[in-house]
Amino acid sequence: MKLLFLTSIIFAFFSQITNAQNTYPLPKGYTQHKDMDNNLSRLEGDFDGDNKKDLMVVATKKGADEHSVFVYLSSSYNKKTPPQSFLIGSALGYSIEMKKNVVSIGACFGNGRFCKTFKFRYNKNIKDLQLIGYDEQNFGNAMHEGSYKKSVNLSTKQFEVTRYEWDDKIKKDRIILNELKKFTINNILFKDLTPQKIEELEKIGAKYLER
Numbered sequence: 001m002k003l004l005f006l007t008s009i010i011f012a013f014f015s016q017i018t019n020a021q022n023t024y025p026l027p028k029g030y031t032q033h034k035d036m037d038n039n040l041s042r043l044e045g046d047f048d049g050d051n052k053k054d055l056m057v058v059a060t061k062k063g064a065d066e067h068s069v070f071v072y073l074s075s076s077y078n079k080k081t082p083p084q085s086f087l088i089g090s091a092l093g094y095s096i097e098m099k100k101n102v103v104s105i106g107a108c109f110g111n112g113r114f115c116k117t118f119k120f121r122y123n124k125n126i127k128d129l130q131l132i133g134y135d136e137q138n139f140g141n142a143m144h145e146g147s148y149k150k151s152v153n154l155s156t157k158q159f160e161v162t163r164y165e166w167d168d169k170i171k172k173d174r175i176i177l178n179e180l181k182k183f184t185i186n187n188i189l190f191k192d193l194t195p196q197k198i199e200e201l202e203k204i205g206a207k208y209l210e211r
Contacts, residue, residue, distance in 0.1 A: 025079070027083070029062050030062075031059060031060055031062070033057075036092065041094040042096065043055070043098060047071070049122060050074055056072075057070050058070075058088070065090050066088070067090060073129070076127060086190065086194070092108055102119050102133075103119070103120045104117055105118050113139040113140070114136075114138050117133070118133075119133035119135075120190055130188070136150040137150075140164075149161070150162075152183075157183055159180075159181055160178070160179065160180045163209065183204055185204070
C-alpha cells in the first residue's frame, strides 16, 4: 500500500513537469539546467495574478557556456513567438522562489563566493514582469578581504553598499563602510535585461567598493 502511494506521488510529480513542458516548451536547442544534485532550476507559480500557472526556468543552449533564464506568463505567452529571456551567465546553481508576489532568481558564480539576485514583480499597467531589485554579495577571499553587500532598490531608486573586513580580535567581520544613496535609472522589464543593462546595474555604487 505504501509502495503504491509513493509511486502515485512520483508519477504525479513527473506528470506536472511534463505538462508544464508541453504548455511552455523551451526554444529549439535548449535543455533545462540541472544543478550538481540533478535538480531542475525552475519554478511554477502564478506570477501575473490570473490564477494560472506561469513558469520561470534556467536553460542551456547546446554548445553554449552561459545559461539563460526564460519566463512564460500565461496572460501573454504565445507559442508562435519565443519566450522572454535574459543571459545570466554560468553559475554553480540557481535559486528561484516567489514571496509576496515577488519572483527572485539568485545565482552564485566561480567558487561560489560571488552571488547575484534579481527580483521581479508583475506590473499590471505594463502587463509584464518588472525588475524591482538587484542584490550582490561578495564573500571576498579566505581572509574576507573585498567582502561586501550591495542592494539596489529600483522602486525607491536607492542603493545601499556595505563593506566588511575581518577583525581578528572579535573573530568576525566588521563594517568599515555603509552608504545609502539615491540613483537614477529607467524602469527595467524582464525582457530588457540585456548584458548591457546588467552591466549598468553592476556599476551602481561601484565606486564605494574600491579599496
